[in-house]
Amino acid sequence: MSAPAAASDSAGAARSGPARPAPSRRRWTDNPHLWFWVFVGPxxxxxxxxxxxxxxxxxxxxFYNAHNTVTPTEFVGFDNYRAMLGDPAFRSSLVTFVVFAAFIVPTTFVISLGLAVLLEATSWxxxxxxxxxxxxxxxxxxxxxxxxxxxxxxxxxxxxxxTVLGWVGLDPVPWLSVVHPPWYWLVITTVRLWLQVGFYMVLFLAALQRIPRHLYEAAALDGATGWKAFRYITFPQLRTTSTAVLMLLLVNAFQAFDEFYNILATPGGYPPYARPPLIYLYNIALGSVQDFGNGSAxxxxxxxxxxxxxxxxxxLTGLGRSES
Amino acid sequence: MSSVGVGQGDRRAAKVARGIVLVLLTIAFLIPFYLLVRDALSTDQQINNVNGWTWFPSNPQWHNLIDAFNDPSAPLGRSMLNSLFIAVTQTVGVLVISGMAGYGLARIRVRYASAVFYVVLATLLIPAAVTFVPSFVMVSTLGWVSTLRGLIVPGLFQALATFLFRQYFLGFPKELEEAAQIDGAGPWRTFWRIVVPNSWSFVAAIATITFIGSWNAFLWPLVIGQDQNSWTVQITLSTYATAQSINLHGMFMAALISMVPLLLMFLFLQRWIVAGVEQTGINE
Structure with a gap:
């Protein structure tokens, strides 16, 4: 970092020297506050x-009783929080998120990394x-x-x-209308896998290409190829990307809404099962009763x-230390 | 990767195995697109054929294409125009607003610059989707429910885009800017005449992913677009999916049409989309 700083210092010195009488109002160093807000203000x-x-x-x-109003007057303290945490439907939406994330995060991670490694090894x-x-x-x-x-x-x-089940002689399955067994999880999770593994595969591919080739050559001399090379070179070298991918996957799982809503909602409303937190929040704050107090809580x-x-x-992963 | 200790035959076998896996995966990944096209060109009877699987309709229903635009309960044309207008204005707006903010944060040293930057970082931690209730409260107070304003303006201020631009501009060669300043250019002209024209590939990467995100957005348009005139194309499709009696061929044709702009982008701009995706991952 010291070299560029020194370079800009000497450039600054050159500018302010007597040889160059540049019009001073045009330089942002004269009014950095103005220019900062011109650029960052909007x-x-x-x-x-x-x-x-x-x-x-x-x-x-x-902290207010806010049914159908955003300017409530009735202060209720922590009642909304108590109501939300005491609501079995809210707690079950958190459970739904945990179950969903526990499956989708590792599965997407493994498949997208697998695809990237597979592609990286393919020349054709x-x-x-x-x-x-x-x-x-x-x-x-x-x-x-x-x-x-x-x-x-x-x-x-x-x-x-x-149809495929029929070809192998099995009975049709009512995928979305039964709770035991919960076949809807298969529908919900496969749609998200299909949609997002390619996205994370691209991230892993970019990271794989940044791994120096000589690491593999050195390892090969020690007899580490194939799985060993992946275990001791590729995977550790992907640490930063893996951390980023896990974080993105977790946040995205937390925000799950679109596919749940469009796969499970019916003209009669959303079923009482498989409600992730955002679906629950949507129903509370923007459903028939606009309860902004509970919704906000x-x-x-x-x-x-x-x-x-x-x-x-x-x-846990030391994120942000490498940053800045 | 390496072949020390691995025989010629093993290597060929591994190559063939990889090829088979890739081809099978390709088929699996393309099946949904195949179904979309098949059903878009079928009659409802062909889609729900009780006598067996129809691989492809022998008489493709091309008029489904026209019919999709003439369904009064699902205003496809109007909602496509809404989506296009929203996606274009949001993309341009985000590029200008976040580009300028990122440049300011990267280059202008004032005492509170890092404080402002930490606010941006903090908002990055809070997923936008979780704040839809408070944002809705604000937008409804402004009277913007069911308006294009309400759909567009809140999406113009993207902390992630600002963050990415800042990181990019930190690495922009200072010499170019200094040369411009010596020639008497102020910050405004330096930015627009020197920095931006030399950053097109980064701008293109951010532009493509912003456009895709805007076109495919669902939750916010669902919350704000309560009136049919303000529906985006995703909302129109969603009403098909959750309707009482489903017009299957109309729904699939509308879904196929809704993908055309993004498929064209993938055909011609995939390079930039990939670059944009890589950016979102590298920052975290």
Whole structure:
């Protein structure tokens, strides 16, 4: 870092020397405060109005009885928080998230890393296969959800999954309308896998290409190839990327909404099972009763939870130390 | 990777095995797209054929394409235009707003610059989706529910994009800017005439992923687009999926049409999309 700093210092000295009488009003060093706000001001103002103030407002609302109003007057202390934490539906939405994340995070991680390693080892048609696995990134959760719901996992015998079951002599399965066994998990998780493994595969591919080749050559001399090379060279070298991917996967699982809503919601409403936190929050704050007090309390609890998750994972993996 | 101690035959076998796995995976990954196209060109009877599987309709229903735009309960044309307008304005807006903010944070040394930067970092930790309740409260207070303003403006201030631009500009060669300043250019002109024109590939990467995110967004448009005129294309598709009686061929055709802009992007701009995805991963 010292070399560029020194270079800019000497450049600064050269500029302020008597040889160059540049018009001083044009240099930002003369009025850095003005220029800082010219550049950062629009963003910061918008962030304040649409993110920071709403969060503050929401915290305030969470201490009031706010049915159908955003300017309530009845202070209720921690009653909303007590109501949310005491609500079995809210707690079960947290359980749903844990179950969902416990499956989707490691599975997506392993498959996308596997695809990247597979592609990296392939000399033939790599660009084509990469495009194929990456293509679902162009698909929205809504489109994918309706292909899964009305094309693949329809409960009737003409859906793709049940047709394949029929070919091997099995009875059709009502994928989305039974709770025992919970087949809907298969539908929900496969749609997310299909949509996002290509995204993370690209991250791993980029990281694989940054690994110095000579590490493998040195290891090969010691007899470490194949699985050993992966275990002792590739995987440790991918540490930063793996951490980032795990974090992104966790946050994305926490925000799950689109595919749950579009696969499970019916004209009669959302079923009482498989409600992730955001679906629950949506029903509370924007359903038939607009309860902004409880809804805000729920949002605050969820925000704290994800922040704690992020910080703990950051501490555990030493994230942010390499940053800045 | 390496072949020390591995025989010629083993290597060929591994190569063949890899090839088979890749081809099988390719088929599995393409099946949903195949179903989408098949069902979009079928009648509902062909889709729900009780007499066996139809691989492809022998008489493709091309008129489904026209019909998809004429369903009064699912305004596809209007919602596609809404989505296009929203995605374009949000992309341009995010590039300008976050690009400027990122540059300011990277280059201008004022006492509170790091404090502002930590606020940006803190908002990165809070997923936007979790704050939809407070954001809705704000937008409804402004009277922006069911308006394009309400759909667009809150999405213009992306902490992630600002963060990525800051990281990028930290690595931008200072010499170019200093040369411009010696020629008498102020910060404004230096940024727009020197820095931006030399950053197109980074701008393109951020632009493509912003556009895709905006086009595919669902939760916020669902919350704000309560009136049919303000529906985005994803909301229109969603009403198909959750309707009382489902118009299958119409739904699949609409879904296929909704993907056209992004498929075109993938065809011509995939390089930049990949670069954009790599950026979002590297920062964390």
């Amino acid at each position: 963003f910061f103002l918008g962030l304040a109005i649409f993110v920071l103030i709403p969060i503050g407002w929401s915290i305030w609302l969470s 048609g790599r660009a084509f296969f990469r495009s194929v696995f990456f293509l679902p990134v162009a698909c929205s959760y809504v489109v994918a959800a309706l292909i899964w719901r009305h094309g693949i996992f329809t409960g009737i015998s003409s859906g793709l999954a049940n 729920g949002a605050v609890i969820l925000t704290l939870l994800i922040a704690v998750f992020a910080l703990v994972q950051g501490k």
